[in-house]
Amino acid sequence: MSKPINVYSIPELRQALDEALPITLKRLNYTQSHLFQDIKLGLGYSMGLIAATSFLLDKKFKWNQTLFYQKLLVGLYFILSITFWIFNHFIEKGLTYQGINKKDSIKLKIMSRLIENNSRGNSNNDTPIYQIHFKLINVNNSTEKNNELTSELLVTKIFSEQGYLQTNLFYEYLNDQINLLKEKKKN
Amino acid sequence: MNLRLELTKLLNLCFVLSSTFMMWKGLSIFANSHSPIVVVLSGSMEPAFQRGDILFLWNRNVESKVGDIVVYEVEGKPIPIVHRVLREHHSEKTNKQFLLTKGDNNAGNDIPLYANRKVYLQKDKDIVGTVKGYFPLLGYVTIWVTENKYAKFALLGFLGLSSLLGDE
Numbered sequence: 001m002s003k004p005i006n007v008y009s010i011p012e013l014r015q016a017l018d019e020a021l022p023i024t025l026k027r028l029n030y031t032q033s034h035l036f037q038d039i040k041l042g043l044g045y046s047m048g049l050i051a052a053t054s055f056l057l058d059k060k061f062k063w064n065q066t067l068f069y070q071k072l073l074v075g076l077y078f079i080l081s082i083t084f085w086i087f088n089h090f091i092e093k094g095l096t097y098q099g100i101n102k103k104d105s106i107k108l109k110i111m112s113r114l115i116e117n118n119s120r121g122n123s124n125n126d127t128p129i130y131q132i133h134f135k136l137i138n139v140n141n142s143t144e145k146n147n148e149l150t151s152e153l154l155v156t157k158i159f160s161e162q163g164y165l166q167t168n169l170f171y172e173y174l175n176d177q178i179n180l181l182k183e184k185k186k187n
Numbered sequence: 188m189n190l191r192l193e194l195t196k197l198l199n200l201c202f203v204l205s206s207t208f209m210m211w212k213g214l215s216i217f218a219n220s221h222s223p224i225v226v227v228l229s230g231s232m233e234p235a236f237q238r239g240d241i242l243f244l245w246n247r248n249v250e251s252k253v254g255d256i257v258v259y260e261v262e263g264k265p266i267p268i269v270h271r272v273l274r275e276h277h278s279e280k281t282n283k284q285f286l287l288t289k290g291d292n293n294a295g296n297d298i299p300l301y302a303n304r305k306v307y308l309q310k311d312k313d314i315v316g317t318v319k320g321y322f323p324l325l326g327y328v329t330i331w332v333t334e335n336k337y338a339k340f341a342l343l344g345f346l347g348l349s350s351l352l353g354d355e
Contacts, residue, residue, distance in 0.1 A: 019189075019192065037195070038191075040198075041191065041195065044198040044201065044202065045194075045198065045201070047202070047205055048198070048201040048202075048205050050205075050209075051205030051208050051209050054208065054209065054212055055208055058212070067216075071216055073212070074209060074213050074216055077205075077209045078209075078213070081206070
């Protein structure tokens, strides 16, 4: 059983849902690919390492002694920051999950975001919506069309009043959506 | 426990610290000064600068002019001093510039302050930068934190609390 979330906190809600995605999809035989996450972690921690080196040099030596190395480190940090930004905005593009189902040879990509309902001018319903964009890619035939689906889920449907995620309902919901998308592809 | 998730969370904290520090270093390199932003700690430049003003320095100029306000460091003393250039001398042989400084609000020049009984400052060695801009009073936070031993804990406590209570 998962921990309950604070039902008044949008960030907590988003985090709980994004974290539940891989766990639930695992039950649907999808294996998560951590490639993008690992690249980001690698880039991020190398940036941290560069900053730490610069900090240590700064503490141990005088300004003039290490100026050349500091220029090098700052330049490198700058380049890595830009790489990180480009990776986030142009390659990852808000991808929350990617995984593969080996049995059906299907790749699944999911982008998700949380919409606060009242931001659509719908003042009598404040329930946030979890918007999930699915994309199924056939590993053997990647030129297929009709492989994308955007669906919206009222979060009150899968969270109890106490803030517990109803994992089975979420599982069924995801299963339904993916099956719907498979049907759509066939037609 | 999800290791990747924990590492990602830690990475965000790491980014906050490292980007702040690297931005400071970048600014230092850009201005060619090891400390491009300083806080005025004394009243010796009143009425131009008050205690707590923040100064922005630039150190890519080759020579200082008489009337420039410069920040310099004295060997063996950790605190930089902000004073005005009173006289300047060139050495034609070595191409070096020597400066005499004085605080606007002080009665005499700075010779008693210089290290090793020197009677001048050397531009390329002792000067941290020339003042190019200032922002009044903001630096009082720094003065408050360094001079009041409880203030440091208060500030740290406030930062800790805000990170605990803030979103994400």
